[in-house]
Amino acid sequence: MTAVTAVSGETSACAAAPARFSVESRAPYDPGGGRSPAELRAIFGSLCRDPSLRLNEAGRQVLRMLDACSAVVRDRQRIIDTVPAHCREPLSQLADGYAEIWQLLADDLR
Numbered sequence: 001m002t003a004v005t006a007v008s009g010e011t012s013a014c015a016a017a018p019a020r021f022s023v024e025s026r027a028p029y030d031p032g033g034g035r036s037p038a039e040l041r042a043i044f045g046s047l048c049r050d051p052s053l054r055l056n057e058a059g060r061q062v063l064r065m066l067d068a069c070s071a072v073v074r075d076r077q078r079i080i081d082t083v084p085a086h087c088r089e090p091l092s093q094l095a096d097g098y099a100e101i102w103q104l105l106a107d108d109l110r
Contacts, residue, residue: 037073044070069102
């Protein structure tokens with residue numbers, strides 16, 4: 001299970017907010033303000049090894065959320081290819097909304 005991997009400290013995922021695309025452009029999304037997926041995986045791995053996060057329930061919940069977000073990086077094209085046409089717009093609205101919330105969280109943590 002992916003959440004177990006995140007809590008155990010293995011670096012199998014990276015954190016990224018959902019990608020935003022215009023209909024006209026399908027250019028690759030650059031997650032993390034220029035950070036590569038490898039850099040994001042390294043940051044995530046470091047957080048997974050931090051006892052102050054791993055050893056309390058709130059910290060483990062944060063690690064599980066970050067690990068779940070990594071599915072967007074790993075499986076983005078498969079998600080795009082398999083989402084039914086009638087679900088695309090609601091899913092894009094949800095991704096936009098979550099991306100805004102993640103950005104607020106990032107800003108609050110600075």
